[in-house]
Structure formats: structure tokens, C-alpha cells
Amino acid sequence: MTTHTPGLRESATFDRDVIHEIQRAAETGIYDIRGWGAKRRLPHFDDLLFLGASMSRYPLEGYRERCDTDIVLGDRHAKHPLHLDIPITIAGMSFGALSGRAKEALGRGAGEVGTSTTTGDGGMTPEERGQSKHLVYQYLPSRYGMNPDDLRKADAIEIVLGQGAKPGGGGMLLGQKITDRVAGMRTLPVGVDQRSACRHPDWTGPDDLAIKIIELREITGWEKPIYVKVGATRTYYDVKLAVKAGADVVVVDGMQGGTAATQDVFIEHVGIPTLAAIPQAVQALQEMGVHRTPGGVQLIVSGGIRSGADVAKAMALGADAVAIGTAALIALGDNHPRFQKQYEALGSSAGFYDDFQAGLDPAGITTQDPELQKNFDPVEGGRRLANYLRVLTMEAQTLARACGKSHLRNLEPQDLVALTIEASAMARVPLAGTTWIPGQL
Ligand SMILES: Cc1cc2nc3c(=O)[nH]c(=O)nc-3n(C[C@H](O)[C@H](O)[C@H](O)COP(=O)(O)O)c2cc1C
Numbered sequence: 001m002t003t004h005t006p007g008l009r010e011s012a013t014f015d016r017d018v019i020h021e022i023q024r025a026a027e028t029g030i031y032d033i034r035g036w037g038a039k040r041r042l043p044h045f046d047d048l049l050f051l052g053a054s055m056s057r058y059p060l061e062g063y064r065e066r067c068d069t070d071i072v073l074g075d076r077h078a079k080h081p082l083h084l085d086i087p088i089t090i091a092g093m094s095f096g097a098l099s100g101r102a103k104e105a106l107g108r109g110a111g112e113v114g115t116s117t118t119t120g121d122g123g124m125t126p127e128e129r130g131q132s133k134h135l136v137y138q139y140l141p142s143r144y145g146m147n148p149d150d151l152r153k154a155d156a157i158e159i160v161l162g163q164g165a166k167p168g169g170g171g172m173l174l175g176q177k178i179t180d181r182v183a184g185m186r187t188l189p190v191g192v193d194q195r196s197a198c199r200h201p202d203w204t205g206p207d208d209l210a211i212k213i214i215e216l217r218e219i220t221g222w223e224k225p226i227y228v229k230v231g232a233t234r235t236y237y238d239v240k241l242a243v244k245a246g247a248d249v250v251v252v253d254g255m256q257g258g259t260a261a262t263q264d265v266f267i268e269h270v271g272i273p274t275l276a277a278i279p280q281a282v283q284a285l286q287e288m289g290v291h292r293t294p295g296g297v298q299l300i301v302s303g304g305i306r307s308g309a310d311v312a313k314a315m316a317l318g319a320d321a322v323a324i325g326t327a328a329l330i331a332l333g334d335n336h337p338r339f340q341k342q343y344e345a346l347g348s349s350a351g352f353y354d355d356f357q358a359g360l361d362p363a364g365i366t367t368q369d370p371e372l373q374k375n376f377d378p379v380e381g382g383r384r385l386a387n388y389l390r391v392l393t394m395e396a397q398t399l400a401r402a403c404g405k406s407h408l409r410n411l412e413p414q415d416l417v418a419l420t421i422e423a424s425a426m427a428r429v430p431l432a433g434t435t436w437i438p439g440q441l
Contacts, residue, residue: 031263031264031265032263032264032265033172033174033261033262033263033264033357034261034262034264034267034354034355034356034357035097035258035259035260035261035354035355035356035357035366036258036259036267036326036354036356037164037165037255037256037257037258037259037267037303037304037326038165038255038256038267038268039267039268040268042255042256042273042275043273043275043276043420043422043423043426043427044256044273044274044275044304044423045274045275045304045305045309045310045313045314047275047418047419047420047422047423047427048275048313048416048417048418048419048423048427048429049416049417049418049419049432050312050313050316050399050402050403050415050416051403051414051415051416051417052402052403053402053403053404057403057404058404059401059402059403059404060401060402060404060405060406061401062398062401065401065406066406067397067400067401067405067406067407067408068406068407068408069085069086069087069393069396069397069407069408070083070084070085070086071083071084071086071087071298071320071321071409072084072298073116073156073225073227073248073249073298073300073320073321074156074224074225074226074227074248074249074298075225075248075294075295076225076247076248076290076295076296076297077217077222077225077226077246077248078156078222078223078224078225078226078248079221079222079223080155080223080224080225081225081248082116082134082155082156082225084114084115084116084134084321085113085114085115086113086114086115086389086392086393087311087315087319087320087321087322087408087409088115088305088311088321088322088323088324088389088392088393089110089115089116089117089118089136089300089321089322089323089324090106090109090110090115090116090117090118090323090324090325090328091118091253091257091258091302091323091324091325091328092118092119092120092121092136092138092158092160092229092325093106093118093120093260093325093328093329094119094120094121094122094171094173094260095119095120095122095123095124095125095128095145095182095185096120096121096122096144096173096177096178096182096185096186096260096368097120097121097122097171097173097177097260097261097356097366098120098260098329098365098366099364099365099366099367099368099373099376100125100127100128100181100373101127101364101373101376101377101378101381102329102332102364102365102366102376102378102381103125103127103128104125104127104128104130104131104378104382105131105332105376105378105379105381105382105385106128106132106328106332106382106385107127107128107129107130107131107132107133107135107382108131108378108379108381108382108383108385108386109328109331109332109381109382109383109384109385109386109388109389110132110133110134110385110386110389111131111132111133111134111382112382112383112386113386113389113390113393114133115134115389116132116133116134116135116136116155116156117132117134117135117136118135118136118137118138118158118323119135119136119137119138119150119154120138120140121138121140121142121144121145121160121171121173121196122144122145122173122182122185122186123144123145123146123147123150123185123186124137124145124147124150124153124154125185127378129150129153131378131382134155134156135153135154135155135156136154136155136156136157136158136227137150137151137153137154137156137157137158138157138158138159138160138229139151139157139158139159139160139212139216140160140196141160141170141196141197141198141199141200141201142170142171142186142196142197143201144185144186144187144188144196145185145186148219151216151219151220151224152219152220154220154224155224156224156225156226156227156249157216157220157224157225157226157227158226158227158228158229158251159209159212159213159216159226159227159228159229159247160229161200161209161228161229161230161231161238162229162230162231162233162253163229163231163253163257163259164231164232164252164253164254164255164256164257164271164274164302164303165231165253165255165257165258165259165262165266165267165271166231166259166262166263166266166267166270166271167230167231167232167233167255167270167271168198168231168233168270169198169262169263169266169270170195170196170197170198171195171196171259171260171261171262172193172194172195172196172260172261172262172357173193173194173196173260173261173357174193174194174261174357174358174359175191175192175193175194176191176358176359176360177357177359177367177368178190178191178192178193178194178368179368181368182368200212206241206244206245207245209228209241209242209245210244210245210246213226213228213245213246213247214246225248225249226246226247226248226249227247227248227249227250227251227300228242228245228247228249228250228251229250229251229252229253230242230250230251230252230253231253231255231257231270231271232252232253232254232255232271232272232273232274232276232277232303233270233271233272235252235272235277235280235281235284236280236281236283236284237284238252239252239280239281239284239285239299240284240287240288243284243285243288243290243297244288247297248297248298249297249298249299249300250281250285250297250298250299250300251300251301251302251323252274252277252278252281252299252300252301252302253274253301253302253303253323254271254272254273254274254275254276254277254301254302254303254304255270255271255272255273255274255303256273256274256303256304257274257302257303257304257325258325258326258329260356260357260366261356261357273303273426274301274302274303274304274305274314275317275423275426275427276426276427277301277303278299278301278314278317278318278319278427279317279318279413279426279427279428281299281301281318282299282317282318285297285299285318291318292318292320292409298320298321299318299319299320299321300319300320300321300322300323301314301319301321301322301323302322302323302324302325304326305322305323305324305327306327307392307395308391308392308393308394308395308396308397308398308399309395309396309399310322311392311393311395311396311408312395312396312399312400312408312411313416315396315408315409315411316403316411316412316413316415316416317413317416317427317429318413320409327388328385328388329365329366331384331385331387331388331389332363332365332376332381332384332385333363333365333376333380333381333384334353334361334363334365334366335350335351335352335353335363336350336363337350337351339362339363339375342362343362346358346360346362360372362375363375363376364376365381396408399411403415413427413428413429416429417429417430417431417432417433418430418431418432419431419432421438424436424437424438425437425438425439428440
């Protein structure tokens, strides 16, 4: 139990954060909006460990034996599937939430290591298209910035049904970030708070997803892979419905997934952890005979991926690739200590800054302010992101080789054990040192 000074006892139920929030709500009468993902502790990849090879399995030599990392996405129906060099992609983050320079840097960094980046709510910018080797174009409920010409310029299309940070909810972009350019792309008034729709305007159910997929394929000549992105909730059923509707790739975003802006109550209380969602998605794909088969449906997982260990663990659980959002922003320079004074002036600190909605980001990443944007160099940002993606890849390869795998996709649940009963039950791998998986015979 934490105490400030001996004798003062902090309530576990009404701790200082709870008290602060009650007082803030009482003073302002408005709910708390912020960016980033869930901050509460959840069962996560840290609760899993790899069983390296020893006698019963044969490890591969780090510097002499290959461990490949390439991935093909969308070979089920698309004439031109995506061929990526690494299975770590950049998640959709909107221009509006991010500055044009930040979007450019994401394209530069991803392109340098042969992976894809993704547009977001609000449309495609020329900077991003220009710098991205492989660009996935999001088709969202809001339709902000939706343009058939941009659909044709993309390398793949991602139909967004939901996000892990706010399944069942739409995005928010507060007025202070709606500049002339952002407003023009979204056909909105300048400076007025915007709420994105939470569901597609022309759908009443999953059958409409099948119609939409055909429509998008016809607009783009059946060339581009079509992804379907869902926030992790009833993942088993959602994945089955997406596959039945004709998706080439399913993206499952767990509740740790980042956001540019939404209500804190949403971020912390809706959805299921990434760890719990992956086995459900894999089970659905396996039952439909499309998991890790040629011409099958690939699974991209996101929500709290930080390290090569997370990448390798997600893949061992059955993901074909992962997507990163928050970690990519941090790699660009978000929350960097060099802006500590400016963060303090905003009532925050490096490592804690999550007010992406405010448009005051001193790092120049989650802002539309022309002056603040000068603090961010897209070439340097792209270089940093490429470095980070290389490290993630090398870390994942190190772990895969130790498990005797010559390709990252050969990692399997049998390579993993869990440290806690919760993680064991959710990830469906045995508790370390036992053969026990709670809930399974
Ligand atoms: C600043 C920011 C903006 C985002 N904008 C979008 C968006 O426009 N569309 C979308 O589908 N997801 C959006 N997301 C969610 C990401 O695509 C992704 O699902 C999430 O960031 C993955 O979790 P991670 O941040 O822990 O890596 C955004 C996330 C962040 C951090």
C-alpha cells in the first residue's frame, strides 16, 4: 500500500488519481479526452516467455543461418498482393491527428525498410503517398477525405470497422487541429470540433460489408488487397464475418491500441486485450481453413507492440504481421526528453504526454501548428523510425533463431509459455513449467 508519509494511508479504491479525476470532473463538467492507449495494467506480451531450443529443439546460428522475415499480404483475391520485407507495418494514423511532416516521416522510415504505412481518417496527403513505398488507404465510417482517385493510388485498402482504443466509437478531432488544410480535405468548417461516425453510413450489417468489398474491388480493378480492421471485442465472430465477406487481410487491434483522441472512459473500459484477441482470431481463421495457407487470409495484429519480443510473440500466437502506432510516434521523437521543459509548461512530462487532441505537441508530431511543426524534421524522423524497425526485426529474428526457426512465420504457440494464469488462459499457452492451460482439457 502506497503512503505519502508514514501514517497516511492511500485508499486503493479512491487513490490519488481517482480523487484527481473526480475533482477535475466536478470543476469542469466535461469528460476527459486524451490520446495514447489504455494505461491500466493488462495481461500482455510481457506475461509470455519463449522456450528456446536445447535438446529437443535445434537452434539456428545467429550470424550464419538465415531467419527470413518477408511476408505477402492479400494473395487471396487481389491481382497485386503486397510483398513486404518485414512483418512490421505502420498502423493508420490520420493526417489531422498527425502533422503532414510526421506522415511524411512515417512513409520515409517504412519505405527504407520495405514495409507499408497507412493513411487514416481524413484522407491521403501527397507527402505521404510520395514517400511511401507501400501505402494502405483507409476507408472509414466518416468518409472524410474519401476519394476514388486516391483509392486507385493506394497499394491496398483497409476498411475500418473499429479501433482497439474505442470499439463501437468514432474518432474525434478538436477544433484547434482543424486548420484550412485539414478542413478542406474533410469538407468541414475550420476550427470546429469534429466527431467521426462510429459506423458506416450505408451499412446495416455484415452482408453490407460483402457488398462494399466488391464495390471497392471493382473501383480498383481487383488489383488491391482489401483489409478489414476491427477493434478487439467479439473477435472470433468478427473475424469469421470479415473472412466470409471476402476480406484478404484481417487487422485486429487490441484494447491497448493507441488513438489520437477519445474519451478516457472509452480507452480504459471497452474492448479486450491484444493477448486475448489473437487466439480467437486464429481459431476463426483455422476453422475457415484460411490461416497460414497459400491464398489464405492474413492476420495483422496491433495494440501495444513495443519490441521485437512483442513482434515474435504475436507471430508465435498466429499473427502473420503486426502494426505499430504509438511506438512509431515515440521512435519519431514523441515524448522525447529534449522537450521536457515544453511538456512541463503543458502540465505534463516526457513519457507521459498524451494530450494529442490539444494540438500543442512540442515535438511537432501531433499538431497542425506551423511553428511547432518546425521542431520536427521528417528526414531525421524517418531515419529514426527505420532504425527502430530494424531493431524490432533483428530482435524478433534473434528469438526465432533461438527457437530453431528459419522464418519468423514458423514461430508457433508451442514456442511459448505463460507467466500468469490470466495470460495462460487468454493466450492459450501453458503456464510455465506445467502443461496446464486454464479452460482447456
Ligand atoms: C495518433 C494516432 C492516430 C490514429 N488514427 C487512426 C485512424 O485514423 N484510423 C485508424 O483506424 N486508427 C487510428 N489509430 C489507431 C492505430 O491505427 C492503431 O490501431 C493503434 O495505434 C495500434 O496500437 P499501438 O498504438 O499500441 O501500436 C491512431 C492511433 C494514433 C496513436
